[in-house]
Amino acid sequence: MPEWIEIASRALLFIFALFLLTKLLGKKQISEISFFEYVSGITIGSIAAEVIMKLESSIIHGLVGIFVFGFVTVLVDFLSIKSKKFREIAEGKATIFIQDGKVLEDNLKKERYSLDELNxxxxxxxVFSFSDVEFAVLEPSGELSVLLKKEHQPVTLKDLNIKTASEKEPQTVIMDGKIIHSSLVAAAKSLNWLHTELDKMSVTLENVFLAQVNSYGELTVDIYDDKIQVPTPQERPLLMAMMKKCEADLESFALQTESETAKKMYQDNAEKLESVIRKLTPYLNG
Known part of the structure; x- marks a missing residue:
């Protein structure tokens, strides 16, 4: 057998083996990894590379090696979940860099970080000034978590006492011109509704690159031809405009009538409608 064919065969075998091992180790191995997982990953890759290039002639020995390392990694993860002390040894502990707005120089030296690296x-x-920081901690993953001082934190809608509608996950109902029926069911929409909405936009199914149903049950569409502008959903803004017009009409009727009974009726209903509009504004502001 030619050498290049043998190397290609070994490569395919170890690609499958490493893929299987990665699946067993879980997503953590490819996201935020601990020191031990970092060392384990490098070692597994090195063993695979040596066996593929025939530096280690025995395929079985290579497979045994990487699966032993994989088993040990799974075991360490399991023990880390069960024991906080073991987790601190295997994954490390978080280190506080800034506390009460003051930089802790000793902790920086302990982790071998300079001020430039902290900045x-x-x-x-x-964050461009450490004086804006109330608390900062270096996580075991090497990422810095930062809590700004209260006066430097972004203003939220809650701070302004503004209510807003809760958001749900958008459902992708069309992808590459194909209807995704499971997502359509999850969005509680029918095929007839979908085709009707597409007809309103003058868009054919085959020309849709991506279509999603948002939290309000509206269909948003992106088509293949970027030069064509697809109209955005207008149901909520139109409903809001209609309600405000009704409120204005009631107030106008109250001013025009000479009957005190009718005037009171118009004013009362205008106030009720204003209260409804105020409550629905977060949901109908478009």
Whole structure:
């Protein structure tokens, strides 16, 4: 057998083996990894590379090696879940860099971080002055978590006492011109509804690259031809406009009538409609 065919065969075998091992180890191995998982990953890759290139002639020995390392990694993860002390040994502990707005120099030295490196980590969090920080901690993954001082924190809708509608996950109902029926069911919509909405937009199914149903049950569409503008859903803004017009009409009727009974009726209903509009504004503001 030619050598290049043997190397290709070994490569395919170890790609499958490493894929299987990664599945067993879980998503953590490819996201935020601990020190042990970092070392384990490098070792597994090195063993695979040596066997593929025939530096280690025995395929079985290579497979045994990487699966032993995989088993040990799973075991360490299991023990880390069960024991906090073991987790701190295997994954490390978080280190406080800034507390009560003061930089802890000793902790920086302990983790071998310079002030320039700390400033770089802060800038990645859109913080350009350490005096704006109330608390900052270096996580075991190497990421810096930052809590800004109260006066430097972004203003939220809750701070302004503004109510807003809760958001749900958008359901992708069309992808590459194909209807995804499971997502359509999850959005509680029918095929007839979908085709009707597409007809309103003058869009054919085959020309739809992506279509989603949002939290309000509205269909948003992206088509293949980027030069064509697809109209955005107008149901909520139109409903809001209609309600405000009704409120204005009731107030106008109250001013025009000479009957005190009718005037009171118009004013009362205008106030009730205003209250409804106020409650529905977060949902109908488009």
């Amino acid at each position: 770089t980590l802060l800038r990645k969090k859109d």
